[in-house]
Every structure is written in structure tokens, then in C-alpha cells.
Amino acid sequence: MKKSLIDMSVTANLSVNNRSVLLKMTPADGSVLPECKPGQFVEMLVEGEPKAFLRRPISINYVDVEKNELWLLIQKVGAGTLKLAEVKEGDIINIIYPLGNGFTIPNNKEQKLLLVGGGVGVAPLLMLGTELKKAGHTPVFLLGARTKDDLLLLDKFKEISEVYVTTEDASEGEKGFVTQHSVLTKERFDFIYCCGPGPMMKAVAQYANKVATECEVSLENKMACGIGACLCCVEDTTNGNVCVCKEGPVFNIKRLKW
Amino acid sequence: MKKSLIDMSVTANLSVNNRSVLLKMTPADGSVLPECKPGQFVEMLVEGEPKAFLRRPISINYVDVEKNELWLLIQKVGAGTLKLAEVKEGDIINIIYPLGNGFTIPNNKEQKLLLVGGGVGVAPLLMLGTELKKAGHTPVFLLGARTKDDLLLLDKFKEISEVYVTTEDASEGEKGFVTQHSVLTKERFDFIYCCGPGPMMKAVAQYANKVATECEVSLENKMACGIGACLCCVEDTTNGNVCVCKEGPVFNIKRLKW
Amino acid sequence: MVKTNVNIGSLKLKNPVMTASGTFGYGTEYSDFIDLSKLGGIIVKGTTLAPREGNPYPRMAETPSGMLNAVGLQNKGVDYFVENIYPQIKDLDTAVVVNVSGSTIEDYVAVAEKINALDKIPAIELNISCPNVKEGGMAFGTSPRSIEKVVKAVRQAYNKTLIVKLSPNVTDITEMARAAEAEGADSLSLINTLLGMAIDAERRRPILSTVTGGLSGACVKPVALRMVWQVSKAVKLPLIGLGGIMNATDAIEFLLAGATAIQIGTANFIDPQISVKVAEGIEEYLSRQGCHSVQEIIGGLVL
Amino acid sequence: MVKTNVNIGSLKLKNPVMTASGTFGYGTEYSDFIDLSKLGGIIVKGTTLAPREGNPYPRMAETPSGMLNAVGLQNKGVDYFVENIYPQIKDLDTAVVVNVSGSTIEDYVAVAEKINALDKIPAIELNISCPNVKEGGMAFGTSPRSIEKVVKAVRQAYNKTLIVKLSPNVTDITEMARAAEAEGADSLSLINTLLGMAIDAERRRPILSTVTGGLSGACVKPVALRMVWQVSKAVKLPLIGLGGIMNATDAIEFLLAGATAIQIGTANFIDPQISVKVAEGIEEYLSRQGCHSVQEIIGGLVL
Secondary structure, three states, X not given: OOOEEEEEEEEEEEEEEOOEEEEEEEEOOOOOOOOOOOOOEEEEOOOOOOOOOOOEEXXXXXXXXXXXXXXXXXXXXXXXXXXXXXXXXXOEEEEEEEEOOOOOOOOOOOOOEEEEEEHHHHHHHHHHHHHHHHOOOOOEEEEEEOOHHHOOOHHHHHHHOOEEEEEOOOOOOXXXXXXXXXXXXXXXXXXXEEEOOHHHHHHXXXXXXXXXXXXXXXXXXXXXXXXXXXXXXXXXXXXXXXXXXHHOOEEEHHHEOO | OOOXXXXXXXXXXXXXXXXXXXXXXXXXXXXXXXXXOOOOEEEEOOOOXXXXXXXXXXXXXXXXXXXXXXXXXXXOOOHHHHHHOOOOOOOEEEEEEEEOOOOOOOOOOOOOEXXXXXXXXXXXXXXXXXXXXXXXXXXXEEEEEOOHHHOOOHHHHHHHOOEEEEEOOOOOOEEXXXXXXXXXXXXXXXXXXXXXXXXXXXXXXXXXXXXXXXXXXXXXXXXXXXXXXXXXXXXXXXXXXXXXXXXXXXXXXXXXXO | OOEOOEEEOOEEEOOOEEEOOOOOOOOHHHOOOOXXXXXXXXXXXXXXXXXXXXXXOXXXXXXXXXXXXXXXXXXXXXXXXXXXXXXXXXXXXXXXXXXXXXXXXXXXXXXXXXXXXXXXXXXXXXXXXXXXXXXXXXXXXXXXXXXXXXXXXXXXXXXXXXXXXXXXXXXXXXXXXXXXXXXXXXXXXXXXXXXXXOEEOOOOEEOOOOOEEEEEOHHHHHHHHHHHHHHHHHOOOOEEEOOOOOOHHHHHHHHHHOEEEEEEOOHHHXXXXXXXXXXXXXXXXXXXXXXXXXXXXXXXXXX | OOEOOEEEOOEEEOOOEEEOOOOOOXXXXXXXOOOHHHOOXXXXXXXXXXXXXXXXXXXXXXXXXXXXXXXXXXXXXXXXXXXXXXXXXXXXXOEEEEEEOOOOHHHHHHHHHXXXXXXXXXXXXXXXOOOOOOOOOHHHHOOHHHHHHHHHHHHHHOOOEEEEEOOOOOOOHHHHHHHXXXXXXXXXXXXXXXXXXXXXXXXXXXXXXXXEEEEEOHHHHHHHHHHHHHHXXXXXXXXXEOOOOXXXXXXXXXXXXXXXXXXXXXXXXXXXXXXXXXXXXXXXXXXXXOOOEHHHOOOOOXX
16 A cells, blocks of 8 residues: 655544544545555644654544545644644645554454444544444444543444443443443454553453454554654564554554563 | 833734734733833744744834834744744734843934834834934934835835835835935935844945944844843944843944944 | 752752853843742853953854854953952842853862852852863863863862763763762763754855854753763762753753752743743642652652 | 766765665665655665664654654664565665664674675665664774774675764764774764653653663754764765754755765654655755755865
8 A cells, every 4th residue: 555645635623522623634636535444544744833843643533535535533632733633724734644554354244343442542443433334344332431521423433333332430321441341241242443542452452362352452652754664663562573653553462462 | 121021912913025024912911011112122932933942033113102012023034933924913922022222312303313224124213213203303214125025114114204215126216225325425414323234234334434423233143032141142342242132232333343 | 838949069959940051141131030039049150260252253053942052151250250240149049159161270270269259159060061162161071080180179179069060072971970079079060062063054154153062952951861860870969950951841850860950041041931930840740749849859760 | 957976985876865774764665755766875774683673662752853762773684684675675776775783893794794795785884873772882883992993893894885873972073983984984974863861750750661762853963063074074084964954954064064975864754755855955955056066065164
């Protein structure tokens, strides 16, 4: 899959909650978006922010093929993402994409698939769920957050399929962490996809190992180049240190030393 | 004169020509502008521009006491001023002011005063001319620029008093440099004030020396702090190296080693 | 209530925030902007035996996240300081430290002796690391032998707190630190500026009159932090960390790396109130982290 | 038509722009973004005798106008390079230079010998300045004696263009440059990264797994320029300048300071097309300044 450096024109900047925005953008030169796989990411150039020297890697949230729009869910966690979240319709953002490997789409349509997301980690699951459904699967979502307000894009997930929810304060769904949700004791899944904070992903991986379910997680190691050149974002795997940006960000947990 | 660090609220950003804007601003906290002298300057903080680490010193163009507005004429010469020229009404700019000494206002109202400006160097002459007139003087302006389009705020100067003009391409006024203008051969002045590019100021100083006229020039040495602490902006004077930001920017040419 | 006071030898600071020599004049330049009594201390301008004109203009170049300077110790000499400046600053309610510079050991000693006689100056900072003068300065600070000589000589002439300011332009800064410690320094401040250069490509000329100058500002922080950490493991002396501190978080990083106090330098040029803001920010951090005293974070880096 | 070709010893480059080791993979990582044949050369990843896993994650920290890295020479070893990488890159229409790293002189020599046998590799860059490995690397590059030893040994084993990459973490880089020149280096590249450190104040921990790492990016340019200028006056060898080059103007500054060619490093991470843009920008500058050849500006600083 050929990677491109391209100027994108922002078509919308939608507030999701007070810490997150959904940016929609389309190639400024009018070209058609390349094929992107769920789980892939982009490297966004941050302009006008002295504290952001490097690009910011951001998961692809969704690709609206009809409108030729790329969606990126940005959580304001630092100076770089804060600046990116400020862009306005018509602004130009330079990105490199599509990067990384993406999640596996199983062939067997009978498999029960669980998509587990936490916080802004739900981002790639929107595209993954959509693609799985398109491919004839029936994905189920399990989304966790601190509070109801931190559940990002919940309505969009509900449009795709069934959604189970946990919040730490019980403001929506079951109280607790995703791994404590009752659906996990009631149902068995054949494949779990997970993206979220490290501790959450490790807990999910532990669960998957316990019940002997296939599991893919999307890692967020800090990276510089995004294209496998700098070797900064390595994860220690069964094959030694590998670049998360190139051989990941999605890894089958069997490859990880968690 | 007490110096302040203060947030200013931009009330207008007016395009002057394609390389310059006139910013008007008022203290964001509603306080009354301090007394500023013509020739003094401000140090503007540049935010969101990685190439501008330090503040940018900018001459005070005018103080509109009635509207409690400070005017700053910004020429886009580098990344910092380019960024400053982009501010919009309502934006906040942090400044330190008023800095430096300012021009001398003579007591003798009979003196013939010539205010010579070149390029963006005309900026402090607007306030100087206004103050001189207010004090009962009849200042005369001699403004030079490359082309007609580079003559900044010409109408405002004409509102104050008589204006002689030179342009290098003869698109307005007499052709040539300010020191070639015929008024200098026809009339004798008792005091010349000058602000503009270095070579122009040196030529004017040479003329003033030749005709034995008092002359003050406003220097633009590159500076860091603006308050006499860093000792970077020094000019070699008859008293040795002195800070342009503190003992200047206005110097009687007798003090300079030009 | 968090305790913020620290000791540098017998020098007592009400908080760890000092201002760096050459960036804060004699303090008075900043009194319009801040209450100087809220600072731990002020290190005034580099003072030499004879008056100095410094280097010709241009002396400054802006660089990515920093600046180069080539001031070259412009000052009116120690006698002028004693007669004209000292009376103006001696009653400031903060520790006033004099940065002592020179070209020869005799110069350093002579200045130190004169400052030793000033009751209200509790400490000197020995500047053996100025990159902007032809003789002396950095030359002294880049060899353990010459550091030993100059520190030994000044130690004999000066009986209050002796801080030695180290140059980062060395292969192994711990060697320099140990040399200063061995000869009786009470404290080390680090880092002085990194030697750098800027060029105007269009004019094909160096920007500074001296071609090279001293690099400071946010850009040097990683190097400064590393050196403070290395030196904190090599010597027992209290350290004063500086180099690119732009905010309270930066200052806290230096404290964690092993500095007992810190200096704000170039940041004063961008925000003349930053020194007080940093002092306040450190206190906020300590409260937030549940510390009762700043001592709890000094050298508190968890490996 | 401006002539942009330069020679580094017997190594001929079509233009002065190379990409720095460790920032450009084996070139192939960038082939989606640029036409590699538009580059003067590519310095591929640091290659050691045995495979290396490098340092644990985290290996990177963002700093003001720069970054720290602590990769630690992760690579699959020279044999893997010869068998698997070389066939993929040997026919690239640009000079492909191998960065040779090691922990012992014997290692350096063994790698150099194996690379010497590769027809399409016209030069090696001897990395005696990596700050991120426990043994070797920077240790070799901070003493003239050890530089002499390693350069002498490699020189005997390698008969094509030998470039020695210098460490900036030294008191006097000209001493190091002269040592390498004396033992037969054909060229020097400088600077490698400055040793730095970053701390997470909230967690009170170092950000890098190795605590310290190598600083690169725009922030180091003033130091790099200064060292290139100093070394250009100290030795006769052609120099390859690097350190914080983010655009064509930066590159031109290095050429003016005395570098015959330059390397783009960290900037590749921000703009994968920057190397070709810099090559184009240099050509534009030369045309604008009325130069017929890049030779006219090399060392062309007017004092």
C-alpha cells in the first residue's frame, strides 16, 4: 500500500465532548482517498505550535468513501493535539497516510467478534465495525470510559451494532472496567479486537488468554517517523523489538510479551 | 515611567499595504493606557510561531487617548511579524511597554522641525508629529519609500501637516532618496527627527551634520529583552556601548559614532 | 503550607528560584514587573576587575527555541559596582549573589576580595565558563587543572559561599565538577551556554560580530538536565541547575535531576515575570504531589 | 544550469544532500515519497558485526525544537545486511554509504572488511560517536588516542572512501578531527547527537529507558554549525555537515561554514520529502546568487 504525503482540507471540526473533536477532511487536490484499512493511522503535521516538533500519529476513525472524507478523532492530551483540535473548516493539514498494518478481517462469518474500546481508543473501532459488518460479520462493541461524557461517538457505534458499555462512575451502562462487564461471563467470543489505554488492553489480553480467544490489540507507542525509519516506537515481541508504526500498530497478543 | 507586562485586546487589524498592517489594541483588563512618548516602543509576544522565540520590538505608531487605543504599524519582514500581522479583532496579544526614551519635544515653538521617515520607519513619526502639533509646533514631514505603494499611512500624515515625498521610482513625489528632496536645499530646519533604514538614517545624519542642525534618529538594533538587561542591542556611542532599548532607541546624532 | 526554602552551603534561599547572571541586570531592571523579594536569589551581572566594553554589535541571534549571545562581559568593573550598584541593591529582600568574571587568576582573586568585603553579598558565582571573551572565561572551565588553580586561589580570598559556574563545552563535566569540589567550592551552578554559531545565508556572513556565541534557551534544556544529573552523582555539593528553564515544570525537572536550586536565564527576556511564576509553580506542584517540602523532590528522580 | 556535484574523497555525489544514518532506514522506507535518485547519497542504518536488539522502549522524547533518541544501534548485523539488504539497494541511483558501528576495534574492522567487498558501496561512515550504547560508540569518539587507533585499524581494512563521524560531546572537536585526519580518514561527518536527557516531572521518572539519549533536530544547529566551522579551519579533509538541518537555508549555512556535503537527519521524520526539497532549494539559492557551481559557496563564509 503506497504511502502519501498530502495536504488535506478540513471539511468539518465537530465537538465530541470538551476534550475531543472529530475532524473530517478531504484531499486538498481533489484526489480520491487511497484504500485505508481499519486500524491504520495517519501522521499529522502540527503547524504553529512551538511545543510540537514532531508529527502526531492519529488513528483513522472512519473513511466516508461517498464524500471522499477521512475522519480523525482527536483527544486533546497535549500541546500538539490541542492545536490540531483548533483547526477550522477550510484549513489545510498536512498528513502522511495510510500507515501501519490494520486489524484482521476474518473469513469465517460465523465467528463472534467483540470490539473493545476505551477512551479515545474507540476511534479505529468505528471503521473496523463498519468494515466487519460490510463483510457480513455481526460485530459487538464493548466500550468503556470514566464517565458517560467520555464515551465518544456512542451513537455512531449504536448505528452499526449492539453496544455494551461500562463507566467507572456508573453514569452509563455497567459500573466498572470493560473486563468486568457481564457480557464476558455470559458469552464467548471467537475474536476480540481491542484499542484503549495500556492497562485496559493488558487486562483484555489477559481475559482473552484465559478464555483462549484470538485477540488483536492496537498499540500506541510513542513514535517519531511513523514509517519504520527511526526505530523509536518499538515493542518487544516474540520476534524481538519491532516497529509499532510498521509491523503494528495492530498485534495479535500471541506476538506480545504481555 | 513604570513599565508594564499586559494583555492587549486587538480592536482592529487594518491592511495598510500588502506587506503592512495597522493593529489597534486596548488593555484587555480595561485599564487606561499609560502615558507613552513618541519614539517609545513595545515588545510583543509572538505566540504559535516556532520560529519566533523572542518578543518583537515594535514602535508605538500612535496613542488614541480618547478610544484608549494603542496603534502599532507592523511590517511583515519575518516569521514573527508575519504571525503578528495575522491577529484578528478580539485576539489577545501580550506586550511589555512603554519602553525606551522617546524623541525630544523642543520648548521653542519657533523652531522649524523636519520629521524624516523611510519605509516602516514612518511609524513613530505619526505620534511624534501629532504631539509636536499639540505642543504648538508646526512639524513638516519628509517621507521616502521605494514606490508609492510603500508610503505607509500617507493620508494620516497629511492630516497633521505638510508632507514632502520621495520615491525611488518617482511614482509619488520627487524621484530619489529623502536626502535628495529639493526642500532640503530650499529650506533650513532647526531640528530633524529621523526613523528609517540604517543607510537612510546615516545619510540624513550626514546632511544634518553638514548643515549643523540638531538631529535625533531612532535606532533599530536587534534586541532580546527590551529593558536593558541582556545588553544585546548595544550601539557604540561616545559613552561606549549603551543599550538601544534603554538609553535609546532615540539618539541625538552627536552621541553616535556615525 | 509547603516549605520551599533551600540552603546552598551557608547561603539560605527562601525558595529554589534564582535569576541567572547576565539575564537580570542588577534586579532593578525587573522591579517594575515583579516583587523581587519573592525570589530565592538574584545573580547579578558578570563583574570584572577593570571595566569592559564587551564585544561589538551584533551580539545576538535568534535560533530554534533559543538564542545566541556574544555580550562579552560588558560591565563597569568591580569598583563601580561596589560604589554605585551595591548601595542600590544591598537591601533587596532576596539573596544577592555577584557573578565574578576575569581573564587571569589574579583578576578573579582581586574581584572576589572586593566582594568579600560587602556585608550584604552572601555568595559569589565564579564564572569560569563564559564563551564570549578571548581570554579567560571558558578557557578556565574546560580543564580540571585550571579549574583547580582558580578555585583554590579564589577560595583563599573569599570566605562566604563560593559557587562555581561550569561550562557545558567539555567532554566530561563530572571531571570539572570534581576539580571544583576538591578545591573547596561550596556549590556548582550549571550549565553556562553552549558554544554555537549562526550564519546569514543570503549575506554569507556570520550573524554575531564574534562569529561564535553562547547558546541558551529552551533548546539547551536536554543537555543541561543531563549534565546536572551526571554531576549530582559525581559530587556531594549542592547544585544550582540552569539551562533552558522556561516554566515551573522545567524547573522541577532540574530539581528531580539533583539540583538544590535553579536559575532562570533567557526566559526572563520573554516573560519578565517568569521567575516569580516559576516559584509559584513549584509550590503548586509540591502541594499537588502531597509534598511538605521542596527537599522531597531534590534528586528525587526514580530510576 | 548550476553545477551541484561534489566529491568526498573519491566518492562522487550528484549533489551535496545525503540522508543521515538512522533516520532514513535503507532508503526504501522513503521511496513512496521521493525519487531517491535525486539525492546525493544515502547513509544507511548503523550496522554492527552481530545483530543487536537495541535499547528497550521508550526510546524517544520530544524536546523544544528537537528530540532525544535512544535506539541503541538496533540492526540485524552485517551478514544480514550483505545477504538481504544489499541486493535490494545496490542498484539505487545514488551513493549508498554504510554506517559502520561497533564496540571494539576488531568489530569495526570486521564490518568494514565485509562492506569493502561490496562493489556498489563506495564509502563507509565510521560511527565512533553513538551516545546510546554502553560499550564503544561515543567512548571511541571522545579521545584523540582512541580515534587514532580505530581509524588506523579500519583504514587498513577498507580501501574506499572512509568517512569518520565525530561526536560533539567533546571539549575540542578539532583535536578529534585532526586525529582522524592523521590516520587516513578521507572525510569527516559532524555532528552526531548531543547527549541529553528528559524527565517526566509528574511521574518523577526519566522518559527514556536509558535515562540519557542523543539530542537532534533544529535545536542543535547552532552547535553543529560552530563545530563544522571550527573543524573546517583545522583540517584539509572534505567535511559532511549535519545537525538540525530542517530546510535549504540551514543546509546552505553548513556549506558556507565549510562543509562539502550535508546530511538531513531528524527532518526526514517531519517531512519525508525534505531531502529532495533541500537539494532543490540549494540549486535555487545558487541560481539566485548567480553561482555557477555549489563549489563557490563551500567554505564561502565572509568574515
